[in-house]
Amino acid sequence: MAIIENSSVLVTGGAGFIGSNIIDKLMNQGNRVVCLDNFSTGKRDNIAHHLPNANFKLIDGDIRDFATCTKATQGVDFVLHQAALGSVPRSIKDPITTNEVNVTGFLNMLVASSDAGVKRFVYAASSSTYGDSKELPKVEERIGNPLSPYAVTKYVNELYANVFSSVYKMEIIGLRYFNVFGPRQDPNGAYAAVIPLFVKSLISKTSPLINGDGNFSRDFTYVANVVQANELAATTTSTEAINTVYNIACGTRTTLNELFSVIKGELSAFDAEIVHTKAIYGPERAGDVPHSLASISKAQKFLDYMPTHSFSQGIKEAIGWYWENLA
Ligand SMILES: NC(=O)c1ccc[n+]([C@@H]2O[C@H](COP(=O)([O-])OP(=O)(O)OC[C@H]3O[C@@H](n4cnc5c(N)ncnc54)[C@H](O)[C@@H]3O)[C@@H](O)[C@H]2O)c1
Numbered sequence: 001m002a003i004i005e006n007s008s009v010l011v012t013g014g015a016g017f018i019g020s021n022i023i024d025k026l027m028n029q030g031n032r033v034v035c036l037d038n039f040s041t042g043k044r045d046n047i048a049h050h051l052p053n054a055n056f057k058l059i060d061g062d063i064r065d066f067a068t069c070t071k072a073t074q075g076v077d078f079v080l081h082q083a084a085l086g087s088v089p090r091s092i093k094d095p096i097t098t099n100e101v102n103v104t105g106f107l108n109m110l111v112a113s114s115d116a117g118v119k120r121f122v123y124a125a126s127s128s129t130y131g132d133s134k135e136l137p138k139v140e141e142r143i144g145n146p147l148s149p150y151a152v153t154k155y156v157n158e159l160y161a162n163v164f165s166s167v168y169k170m171e172i173i174g175l176r177y178f179n180v181f182g183p184r185q186d187p188n189g190a191y192a193a194v195i196p197l198f199v200k201s202l203i204s205k206t207s208p209l210i211n212g213d214g215n216f217s218r219d220f221t222y223v224a225n226v227v228q229a230n231e232l233a234a235t236t237t238s239t240e241a242i243n244t245v246y247n248i249a250c251g252t253r254t255t256l257n258e259l260f261s262v263i264k265g266e267l268s269a270f271d272a273e274i275v276h277t278k279a280i281y282g283p284e285r286a287g288d289v290p291h292s293l294a295s296i297s298k299a300q301k302f303l304d305y306m307p308t309h310s311f312s313q314g315i316k317e318a319i320g321w322y323w324e325n326l327a
Helices: 017-028 066-073 088-093 095-116 149-167 194-203 223-235 256-268 272-276 297-303 311-326
Strands: 008-012 032-037 056-060 078-081 120-126 172-177 209-211 244-248 280-282
Touching (some): 008 017, 008 066, 017 032, 066 095, 078 095, 078 223, 088 095, 095 120, 209 256, 223 244, 223 297, 256 272
Parallel strands (some): 008 032
16 A cells, blocks of 8 residues: 655644644654644644654644745645644634634645645545535535535635646645544543543543434544545545545444444443443534435545544544543
């Protein structure tokens, strides 16, 4: 499988959950890595182990500042753009900041990368772009109307990417991630994702809240699959494969009720009492799509993407990590 080697790579949002997992792999492969992050949701702990390494450079800065983007892109082969404000509820509460980071910041990064002549720009797109489309599985060519400010920003990223590939002749690939999970995904704060939230509640034997009746479903994707997709997208030499977007997922879906019971089962191996914890149910959340399932055929065909971790393999690894780090 193609991997990034002997390269200089800028990872924006590199102190975050996905970005730091990407950086670990790039550093293990001996690349030179620049991490640009403003630590708004990312953590120093996620990258602290690389700070002594001469191949690693941290820029504590903001993608909303164009001069910072220009500095970060100098001499870089690939940009793996992960920095953004995630979370649908956050974007509903504060659409202005979400737009500034996710749209203006994205545009800054595109212009700076174009000016610097980077070889390829790979960015984190989102399954939220499918919006109100009811079609399952989701195929890249058919999207619905966005259901949240966050979804709008991620769709606008795709529109800008198309324009920059045609007008500025940049090589760009967007990866529509579907509900990513794994080590370092933050269980704390108002906008934590469902898997770390469930894990944290269950470890402390308190009942997690399920929004809705638990029958909503997601294509939960282990972070190693997302790291793989970034490497493949950066290194593909096929001209057919570039200047487009791909679903990055497992191609299977799990309801929230199933998720709760799988996590409970895994954690019960560490503490048998956890099995008695029950979930509580609350109202559905605004902006949530009921079901999400990806077709991954396009990524398989053009990028040779092949998930190394199924949902259940990924959950086992993630739970092991949370037990070591949270319990
Ligand atoms: N986690 C998922 O399920 C998922 C799904 C679809 C898309 N995505 C996208 O993947 C990317 C990474 O998400 P994540 O889950 O790792 O989230 P995260 O919050 O852990 O990481 C985002 C990182 O970006 C940094 N950042 C935010 N604003 C910034 C700014 N103005 N300047 C510089 N850095 C900034 C944060 O400090 C953080 O380190 C995001 O673009 C997100 O929208 C994530």
